[in-house]
Amino acid sequence: QKEVEQNSGPLSVPEGAIASLNCTYSDRGSQSFFWYRQYSGKSPELIMSIYSNGDKEDGRFTAQLNKASQYVSLLIRDSQPSDSATYLCAPDRPDKLIFGTGTRLQVFP
Amino acid sequence: DTGVSQDPRHKITKRGQNVTFRCDPISEHNRLYWYRQTLGQGPEFLTYFQNEAQLEKSRLLSDRFSAERPKGSFSTLEIQRTEQGDSAMYLCASSPGTGELGEQYFGPGTRLTVT
Numbered sequence: 001q002k003e004v005e006q007n008s009g010p011l012s013v014p015e016g017a018i019a020s021l022n023c024t025y026s027d028r029g030s031q032s033f034f035w036y037r038q039y040s041g042k043s044p045e046l047i048m049s050i051y052s053n054g055d056k057e058d059g060r061f062t063a064q065l066n067k068a069s070q071y072v073s074l075l076i077r078d079s080q081p082s083d084s085a086t087y088l089c090a091p092d093r094p095d096k097l098i099f100g101t102g103t104r105l106q107v108f109p
Numbered sequence: 110d111t112g113v114s115q116d117p118r119h120k121i122t123k124r125g126q127n128v129t130f131r132c133d134p135i136s137e138h139n140r141l142y143w144y145r146q147t148l149g150q151g152p153e154f155l156t157y158f159q160n161e162a163q164l165e166k167s168r169l170l171s172d173r174f175s176a177e178r179p180k181g182s183f184s185t186l187e188i189q190r191t192e193q194g195d196s197a198m199y200l201c202a203s204s205p206g207t208g209e210l211g212e213q214y215f216g217p218g219t220r221l222t223v224t
Contacts, residue, residue, distance in 0.1 A: 008149070032210055043200055043215040044152065051210060088151050094211050095165050096142065097202075099151030 001026050004089060006100035013107055019076040021103050023089035026070065030091035033072045035063060038086045038102065048074065051092070079107040111136065113216035115201050121222045122191055129187045130219045132201030139206030141184050142213060143176055145169065146198045158184060159206060191223045 005024045013019045023033075032051030036044035050056045050063040050072065062075040076083055086102040114133045122128050134141045139160055144152035155174070156166045160181040170176075173191075178184040188195055198220050202213040 004151075034212060036215075043198075043218045046212055046214060049210055049212060090151075092211050094140075094206075096154035096157060096167075097144075097152070097213055098154070101149065102151050 003098045004100035006103045008101045009104040010106045013079050015109050017079050019079045019105055021074040021087045023072045032092040034090050035074045036088040081107050083107050113203050113214055115216040115219050119220050124223055126191055127189045129185055130199055131185050133183045134203030138203035140204040142202040143186050144200040152200055193223045196223045
């Protein structure tokens with residue numbers, strides 16, 4: 001079992017809709033998580049951190065963590081074409097980040 | 110605030126040649142990481158430094174790869190006798206090494222093409 005699993009997509013949503021991106025993880029000891037956004041040909045950019053169960057909101061982005069289900073998600077409200085990118089999740093570890101394959105999001109006008 | 114910088118941004122080399130990449134982390138960040146990313150995959154960990162000490166190396170890092178961070182500031186990643194399978198984006202990231210979370214901030218990457 002991979003440590004981090006994401007559906008590679010693409011996930012296609014219309015402009016203005018809510019995009020829901022999901023990530024499951026295998027290490028029950030993971031306490032906090034990061035979401036990175038990566039545009040094609042660019043490097044990953046940190047967009048959200050979450051370290052407790054429940055929701056964390058930042059502008060149009062909401063991260064959700066459910067430790068019992070070993071599940072973390074990212075909701076993007078009012079999706080814009082500029083949100084089209086690959087979204088990577090990773091559990092917080094001091095030695096290295098283990099990424100899934102990422103989910104490619106396409107927002108169409 | 111200056112972010113992580115990497116040089117060069119692109120490198121084309123012939124198989125069998127040696128290449129060296131440089132990474133300058135965010136000022137005062139103690140931890141520095143190297144990752145490799147190929148198309149359709151997430152970044153894969155290669156190695157990391159706490160100050161000048163190299164604390165972990167991935168099994169992906171064969172004997173042809175070596176990394177240094179001599180003064181605990183910038184780092185270099187050298188690949189000897191390059192192979193076509195080394196073609197990838199090489200990413201450097203840095204982290205403060207303090208605080209509750211270990212957010213890592215990535216540089217723009219060096220895209221290596223081995224012909």
